[in-house]
Amino acid sequence: MNLALLGLLVVVGLGTYLMRALPLLTALRREQPRERQQRTITDEALSLIGPSVIAALLVTSLLPAPQEEGFWSALALAIVAAVPAYMVARRTGSLGLTVIAGVACYWLLTLAATLP
Amino acid sequence: MRSLIEGLRAGLPIAAGYLPSAIAFGIVATEAGLNSLWATGVSAVIFAGASQFALAGLLAAGASVPVTAAALLFINLRHALYGPSLAPRLRGLGRKRAATISFGLTDEVFALASRGPTDGQRFSFLWIAGLELTAYASWVGGTWIGAYGGSAVAQTAPSLSAALGFALPALFIALLISLLKGAGRGALVAAAVAAAVATGFHLAEMSNTGILAAAVLGPATALAAGRLRG
Numbered sequence: 001m002n003l004a005l006l007g008l009l010v011v012v013g014l015g016t017y018l019m020r021a022l023p024l025l026t027a028l029r030r031e032q033p034r035e036r037q038q039r040t041i042t043d044e045a046l047s048l049i050g051p052s053v054i055a056a057l058l059v060t061s062l063l064p065a066p067q068e069e070g071f072w073s074a075l076a077l078a079i080v081a082a083v084p085a086y087m088v089a090r091r092t093g094s095l096g097l098t099v100i101a102g103v104a105c106y107w108l109l110t111l112a113a114t115l116p
Numbered sequence: 117m118r119s120l121i122e123g124l125r126a127g128l129p130i131a132a133g134y135l136p137s138a139i140a141f142g143i144v145a146t147e148a149g150l151n152s153l154w155a156t157g158v159s160a161v162i163f164a165g166a167s168q169f170a171l172a173g174l175l176a177a178g179a180s181v182p183v184t185a186a187a188l189l190f191i192n193l194r195h196a197l198y199g200p201s202l203a204p205r206l207r208g209l210g211r212k213r214a215a216t217i218s219f220g221l222t223d224e225v226f227a228l229a230s231r232g233p234t235d236g237q238r239f240s241f242l243w244i245a246g247l248e249l250t251a252y253a254s255w256v257g258g259t260w261i262g263a264y265g266g267s268a269v270a271q272t273a274p275s276l277s278a279a280l281g282f283a284l285p286a287l288f289i290a291l292l293i294s295l296l297k298g299a300g301r302g303a304l305v306a307a308a309v310a311a312a313v314a315t316g317f318h319l320a321e322m323s324n325t326g327i328l329a330a331a332v333l334g335p336a337t338a339l340a341a342g343r344l345r346g
Binding site for chain 1: 126127129131132150154158161162163167171181184185188189192193194195196197198199200201202203204206207209211214215218219221223224226227229230234242255275276278279280282283284285286287288289290291292293294295296297299302303304307308309310311313314315318319320321323326327330331332333334335336338339341
């Protein structure tokens with residue numbers, strides 16, 4: 001089992017690394033921007049990946065698992081905790097303060113829910 | 117050196133979010149039959165949360181090695197988009213340094229690197245290396261804690277552990293607002309479409325595929341909408 005697991009780790013570890021490295025190294029070899037007159041459609045598409053991925057990660061991390069018991073109450077908890085996080089983010093632009101606000105609110109709500 | 121320290125500090129919100137997930141993975145991995153050393157080794161070598169949890173599930177279900185490997189690599193496929201997206205910021209980095217930081221390009225590192233430093237620091241190799249080091253240390257360290265400490269760790273402060281799990285959504289809220297501020301309509305459309313796509317796939321219990329689909333369909337829709345507007 002250990003040899004098979006070692007092989008699995010090597011394949012997945014190396015494969016994951018190559019998936020991260022090769023496209024980056026290939027993109028860095030492309031023509032420099034100053035040599036081109038305007039952004040290509042590829043440049044535009046790549047610049048939109050960041051907001052797209054972050055929006056997808058946000059939704060996926062906020063939504064409870066579909067089959068989870070208490071889906072709607074867990075969703076309500078996440079949405080309510082997201083409000084102060086959103087407000088702090090809009091006002092301060094600080095990652096740290098936003099995380100603290102969100103975690104603190106979530107913790108308080110969780111504790112309040114356990115009160116008799 | 118200052119860039120490295122700023123990068124290490126910039127990674128702290130990621131570390132806060134990683135810790136409970138990493139501890140959970142350590143627990144789940146040992147329950148799936150891995151010993152503590154192997155569980156920690158998985159985090160050290162793969163460094164990709166979603167696929168690692170899938171690994172634990174597939175091992176517990178007795179899936180074969182080829183099937184497990186293929187499933188994990190598919191889950192991590194979206195990481196192939198991160199490097200090209202960050203490439204404009206990384207020009208002049210050199211191939212060796214680019215190859216080095218590629219190891220740590222997780223979802224959260226990519227998300228934070230997409231915004232870059234905001235305190236006047238240059239987007240440098242040391243900054244992103246510091247960011248990745250903090251994230252990596254918390255991920256591997258958390259796995260070690262969960263693997264060796266077991267469920268006793270999670271039971272010490274269950275409500276705090278659950279609350280720390282909200283660190284990542286809060287981080288994504290801050291990053292998304294930061295990226296969309298001053299961005300054009302295209303970014304808004306891409307983010308909205310991506311969120312809708314990801315929601316659909318998540319409800320269909322295909323979250324990982326959904327993130328990949330969102331990363332493709334969000335930009336594609338925004339570009340198409342822009343071309344139609346003329």
